[in-house]
Amino acid sequence: MSKSTEQSRREFLKTAGAGAATVIAGTIWPVSLAAAPKQDGPRFRIVHYTDVHVQPELNGERGFAQAIEHMNGQKAAFAISGGDLVFETLKANAGRARRLWDMYTARLRDFDMPAYQVMGNHDKFGLLNKDIKPSEPGYGEKMFLERLGRSSTYTSFDHGRWRFVLLDSIFPEKGGGWNPKLDEKQMAWLESELKAAEGRPVCAALHVPVITSFTQMLEGPLAAPRPQSTMHDAKELRELFEASNVKLVLQGHVHISEHYEYNGVHYISGGAVSGAWWEGPRNGHPEGYATIDFDGDGFTWNYHTYGWKAKKRTAYDSRDRAAHASLWNERAVFALIDETPSAGGPAGRSSVQI
Ligand SMILES: [Fe+2]
Secondary structure, three states: OOHHHHHHHHHHHHHHOOOOOOOOOOEEEEEEEEEOOOOOOOEEEEEEEOOOOEOOHHHHHHHHHHHHHHHHOOOOOEEEEOOOOEOOOOOOOHHHHHHHHHHHHHHHOOOOOOEEOOOOHHHOEOOOOOOOOOOOOOOEOHHHHHHHOOOOOOEEEEEOOEEEEEOOOEEEOOOOOEEEOOOHHHHHHHHHHHHHOOOOOEEEEOOOOOOOOHHHHHHOOOOOOOOOOOOOOHHHHHHHHHHOOEEEEEEOOOOOEEEEEEOOEEEEEEOEOOOOOOOOOEOOEOEEEEEEEEEOOEEEEEEEEOOOOOOOHHHOOHHHHHHHHHHHHOHHHHOOOOOOOOOOOOOOOOOOOO
């Protein structure tokens, strides 16, 4: 990192009130997983952080900066985001969308490691705004591509013995809106990428879960999954993963931590940097991110909080209140949120440590 960039980061944290010179408190939340037998191969650590939903309200930008400061202390080889980088551009006008991307990319420069980005539903500009036409600059995936200097919303790379495949799980529907699935072109690309790994272990990352029990956890075992909470092509993806050597699937979107192993593939939903959209922990799951320590074909996963305290409701200013109202209006769109969280997290959950 250049000296001027480092200065600008520290100045931002200082003016934001986080106190960059101080040690930021954080802890490993009591969720930890060691998976797969160890084999020979280089060891390395990565960071998986998801659902930042960066925004100026509710101290969201400061929270992201604080999380990055904490992640940098992990001495990881690189970071992978899980999507929902900005909050939010599905419905935002162009000015707001550009401002949010300015904010996110400014903070990206704070990382001391490469940070690879995954597409989330809130990162596709204009899909739910009838006033924004597909001809608008930056429409859909274009703003993500332009701001991140990418030519495709999905990509892959190798590190050590592992191949990492970053997917775009947000399929824009004709006439507006989106559904969680891959298009045919991306599915064919994924098949060729997995084949080209030639038996080496693969970690896939995408925003919308292939496997989640989020709805059932909240509403009971007979509740139907929400239309946008799980990949529509989950069965095809799962079978493809099992037929190749995918060992680990990193998921976002649901803002909780959960882990499933099915036919030798581990599926992990990695909480959220923003918790419940910067209003506190979500359903007992605190604001945080994960580290994954790869060792041969195995790995260990840990979820870390980073010392974030959500603003108390009584301290909300008018912009915070507007953001809060907008968030709850979004519920019909998300169809994923069960209850209004209280700032600082649900009462009586002493196991949540921040
Ligand atoms: Fe999200």
